[in-house]
Amino acid sequence: MAEGVLWQPSLVDGGEPSIDVSYDGLRRLTLDDRSWVDYCPGWLSGSDAVFESLASSARWQQRTVTMWDKQVLEPRLTAGWSTESELAPPLLNEMCGLLSQRYDICFDSVWVNLYRDGQDSVAWHGDRHRLTMTRPMVATVSLGARRKFQLRRRGSTTIEHALMPGVGDLVVMGGECQNEWEHTVPKTARAVGARMSITIRHSKPAYGETWL
Numbered sequence: 001m002a003e004g005v006l007w008q009p010s011l012v013d014g015g016e017p018s019i020d021v022s023y024d025g026l027r028r029l030t031l032d033d034r035s036w037v038d039y040c041p042g043w044l045s046g047s048d049a050v051f052e053s054l055a056s057s058a059r060w061q062q063r064t065v066t067m068w069d070k071q072v073l074e075p076r077l078t079a080g081w082s083t084e085s086e087l088a089p090p091l092l093n094e095m096c097g098l099l100s101q102r103y104d105i106c107f108d109s110v111w112v113n114l115y116r117d118g119q120d121s122v123a124w125h126g127d128r129h130r131l132t133m134t135r136p137m138v139a140t141v142s143l144g145a146r147r148k149f150q151l152r153r154r155g156s157t158t159i160e161h162a163l164m165p166g167v168g169d170l171v172v173m174g175g176e177c178q179n180e181w182e183h184t185v186p187k188t189a190r191a192v193g194a195r196m197s198i199t200i201r202h203s204k205p206a207y208g209e210t211w212l
């Protein structure tokens, strides 16, 4: 287990990992006429075992990021794979395959983020892939503790939408979401256990989209 992780199994999501290929319960949040977020609760079941296995096997690193012109340590741990890597856990490849089928795009890279406790977070941002391709799609599977996932329009400080993904929930952001909206997982003073997010991206533009 990565150091400093407050891990408490959810007690409701034990068992063998499996993915709900029917996407039962998926609902689409239409942000505006160009951007959307799909939310599918419990897409992955048996998520506790996936958390434990990734927490103990991933090559965690704490990256530095530039904030207000200063280099600071990112307040979370991360690890990454490409689907072509022999080291990529088969379940992550399966997730990429299923999402690629559904969204008609080649999801081929996976980064896993570990929020060790409520002080770990990710600041407001749009995904960096928006700088290299039009309308990148980003899928996220959340494991462990539920944390706020908030959305606001780029340039605004008003939070317009908030989800509480955890325990195997899937969130997919599409359309202009990375360009025209921002998202965050804020810090919390609540005593929360560790959360992991499996973020799934595509390295080539979707059909009909372009490189910038």
Ligand SMILES: O=C(O)CCC(=O)C(=O)O
Residues within 6 Å of the ligand: 113, 122, 127, 140, 149, 183, 185, 196, 197, 199
């Ligand atoms: O942890 C999450 O749910 C979001 C992660 C994210 O936005 C990112 O890593 O760019």
